[in-house]
Amino acid sequence: MTFIEFFKQQFIEEGATTRKMLSRVPENKWDYKPHEKSMSMKQLTEHLADLPAWISMVIKTDELDFEKPYENPRVSNTKELLAAFEKSYNDGLAALTPGAEALLDKPWTLRSGAKIFSTDPxxxxxxxxxSQQIHHRAQLGVYLRLLNIPIPGSYGPSADENNFM
Structure with missing residues (x-):
């Protein structure tokens, strides 16, 4: 199995779980924050919906410069959130082609103008x-749990499914 094949398998599996989680987001809780330092539900879910497109960005570019225009998708309801996720997901999935394998050792830089945060293969x-998709999805799970919204299982049933607990 190539690295691209491995990433594609992981991408598909994590995408299915993220899709289930995003479908549970209540539109009347966009401003909800579990803590003053937390992102709002809207900010978190817009970022989460955008993350799959980072796969395509990394494969097709050599950097992301925060001083250049870049915005997460802006949505106003759960239907738009899921549509934004699907667009991002399809962009990321389309980039995971056999030809991308040859690019994996090339450097990619995260910067803000002259300030470089990281340069990694x-x-x-x-x-x-x-990993960011998984991390932010877990954050969303905390938000949903605190709002008493049933959480779908990620790697097996959740406490809200199938009389698990």
């Missing part, structure tokens, strides 16, 4: 992008 950044 694209293979490491793709792994980080997948």
């Amino acid at each position: 694209k293979i490491d950044v793709i792994r980080m992008a997948l």
Whole structure:
């Protein structure tokens, strides 16, 4: 199995779980924050919906410069949130082609103008992008739990499914 094949398998599996989680987001809780330092539900879910497109960005570019225009998708309801996720997901999935394998050792830089935060091989950044999706999805799970909204299982049933607990 190539790295691209491995990433594609992981991407598909994590995408299915993220899709289930995003479908539970209540539109009347966009401003909800579990803590003053937390992102709002809207900010968190817009970022989460955008993360799959980072796979395509990493494969097709050599950097992300925060001083250049970049915005997460802006949504106003759960239907738009899921549509934004699907667009991002399809962009990321389309980039995971056999030809991308040859690019994985090339450097990719995260910067804000002259300030460089990191320069890593694209293979490491793709792994980080997948991990970010999992990380922010877990954050969303906390938000939903605190709002008493049933959480779908990620790697097996959740406490809200199938009389698990």
